[in-house]
Amino acid sequence: MKKTIHWFRQDLRVADNPAWVSACESGAVFPVYIHDTENGRDEQLGAASEWWLHHSLESLNKSLGGALNIYAGDSAEIIHQLVRKYDISGVTWNGCYEPWRVELDRAVTDLLEKEGIEVAVFNGSLLWAPEEVSKQDGTPYKVFTPFFKRGCLGAMPPRRPLPEPKGRYGRDPESVELKELDLLPKQGWDAAFYDHWKPGETGAFQRLESFLALGLKGYKEGRDFPARKNVSRLSPHLHFGEISPNQIWYAVRNRTADDDVGHFCSELGWREFSNHLLFHFPYITKRNLNPKFDVFPWDPDEKKLQAWQQGKTGIPIVDAGMRELWQTGYMHNRVRMVAASFLVKNLLIHWKEGERWFRDTLVDADLANNTASWQWVAGSGADAAPYFRIFNAVTQGRKFDSDGAYIRSYIPEISRLPDKYLFSPWEAPENILREAGVVMGSDYPLPIADLKKSRADALAAYATIKEGGTSSA
Template sequence: MTETPALVWFREDLRLSDNPALSAVLEHGPSLCLYILDDSPARRPLGGAARWWLSRSLAALSAAIAARGGELLVMRGDPAEILPRIVRDAGIGFVAWNRRYEASAIALDKALKAGLSAAGVAVESFNAALLNEPWQVTTRAGRPMQVFTPYWRAARERGAPSAPLPATTTIHKATPPEGLRRAALTVAELGLEPSQPDWAGGLRESWTPGEDGAWTRLADFLDGGLQGYRAERDRPDRLATSRLSPHLRFGEIGPRQIWHATRMALEAGKTDGSAADAEKFLSEIGWREFSYHLLFHNPELATRNFNARFDAFAWVNDESGLAAWRRGLTGYPLVDAGMRELWTTGWMHNRVRMVAASFLIKHLLTDWRQGEAWFWDTLVDADPANNAASWQWVAGSGADAAPYFRIFNPVTQGEKFDPEGAYVRRFVPELAQLDPKFIHQPWTAPQAVLEKAGVALGEDYPRPIVDLDFGRRRALAALAALKTEEQLEHG
């Protein structure tokens, strides 16, 4: 250990345990902890819900660092300008950060590493976000993989991930220069939370951002939620998923930690979940890994079709339909419940995400990028890899995509996965008194049934904005036209 100060740059790794960049910095000597709210147009800005989460997560991280003797310095601006200035002014000899995988973030990190190294500053980066780096899992020919099942099989063949690093207990704080201290902001001064209007009440009621909140969520899931996960995870009417996604998105907990905690609980008999439940749960961590693999090798995943033949697809882009979808007023209760859950809590059950996305893309023939952008703004777990990869999967334009003719029917999906309508009743209270027989298709209910339930279609709940059969036929016709054009191009 030296007395030359070192600096750890927090980004999407807002935790003190299993944080290799932090551990490396603490080994060097007195340490500065830094977070920069990146407002450069070169990087995609966070959506509103994610900004709310970030505010709470930074506050939790700052308190945790202070409890261990350190201090989190918070800045706003372009890291390309701010970080080198802080390193110079504070006499930093060593800088560490954990890697990100979007092209713009990679470019930033490469430029910073080159500049700092040229100035004589040691720089190291680490993997804190993934079980495997995106370049470590390949086909036998050494190429990127495009299908999940063989990807996950190859990833598993690499063996169990390394054990998580222990939590930091003491931080030997370096004293920042006075000018840096004056320039630093409080978390509140970042202005990340909404105020006029304050739409985050449902988020506050639903979540506890921060490392402690992540561990509580995982412990509760392993204690009771893992049991039956394999069979129940598609049921939005039940608390059968981990809801760890926003904690993972901001790095309040890492996949290595989740992996080993799940395995240990299973082996020690501290969970009622079966080995099959655990395998299914870990495969969902695998899907996240696969999404980052795709993003790394396809940097424009959120803006360009992975399958270029979809560039010629004839989108309708119905603005009124898009607006109804966003507001949860499509007339299809499962879709509307999902969109209202999203607006209220910043999260949506994964099965319902697929149904809602399919409805927008296929029944309304709206470009998947419109949906990806809305989810980016409204999800607390809006993830640059998962969000884009999943939208393209539903659209049929992505890697390992569902066949385009697989068009989710929101009525049959609701009847299968929310059979009593409990999920719909929670988020679409206008229908709360409707007979379960009609809860997923209220337009088929006799007038007497509607009146008894206090439902006036077209007044307090909309009639369907598109006929499902018509929407399906139109989508399949558009695909057929796309295939015909492709055949003409290739003879």
């Protein structure tokens, strides 16, 4: 009987998994997951994502009846050993687009093909593979709208989801126990995560069904309001491949065809665009896409960075977002943009610092999305927001959290302030603060930046580089 290894990575599901289907159809299959500790050390998972990975692997192993073979070490070396040990004739996997994984894929492919092993690589994580989307002249897109409308929607429609295959599984007695990967935190900061998330394929579909029932209607407008239910919260499930974008795409489009559906699908398109950029410009994880930002006069202030990380900036909408992130491993998208803009523009701290913190604390810390989004906010990325577009955090709070429900849920120390002063408590008169039981600078910090002055400082900093460099974006 032909024996095949399926190498699970960011496809931790059994339904609509092209490489898994191929392996199961070939004969006996060895389901393998390798926690690679040797490659891509600069781009490894953060602590919050490791928490998610543990529970996702636990769920996958249960779906496979306990047949998941788990290892830690160098992926190429472990696969090579398994191929020889079990007389494997083929290896399947779904492609990933982080630079280190692309390099690893090439190395594993070369190694296996030299030994006469059949290699089959599929697209199981994107609607359109980035190597198949390009402009008419063959160059990659750098602007979202033509990328999505012409490059994606103008091409073949996404493939239809595949059913779960039947498989005969091979088990390696030398596979390690999941707990030996040591993915869970020892300090117990993850206690609240269990109230917000259910990692795994079952949890992903429950989340999708909840969004279809409660969040899709009104999505186009409601997605900007952090206290509303008009967000899918599917991003971590997508990142770990517990559900495919194809499954989501058709589940949404089969409901109706209105502005809410179109807008949601365009958000899936932004995920495609981020992966497109990472595939064609892999250096963006470390360098600005627009090189004139290489000489931007950033201000590496460690105390201000820590205040931002801890949700103690004195700017309520920013602090609420940063506290939501720490408590739940997630932050609403509108608030992410506001918090990111405050860091890179009001505080003039390098976008890499924000990217690094988000990568460690987000359960949906996708390298492509995280990097591209931070460069977009900073103005250094593709199709980036103009640098002069600096979010006013007070205005954003008043507009998108007008009744203060979101801020009050994460900053209880100022929850008794009237709405008029909730978004800028430093402006409240002493008698109002006293009635609300708030002592500014003690119960809640004074702002670490003056929004008006810091905006002017940011524009002055940008003026120093405006004429220099040649934009590659």
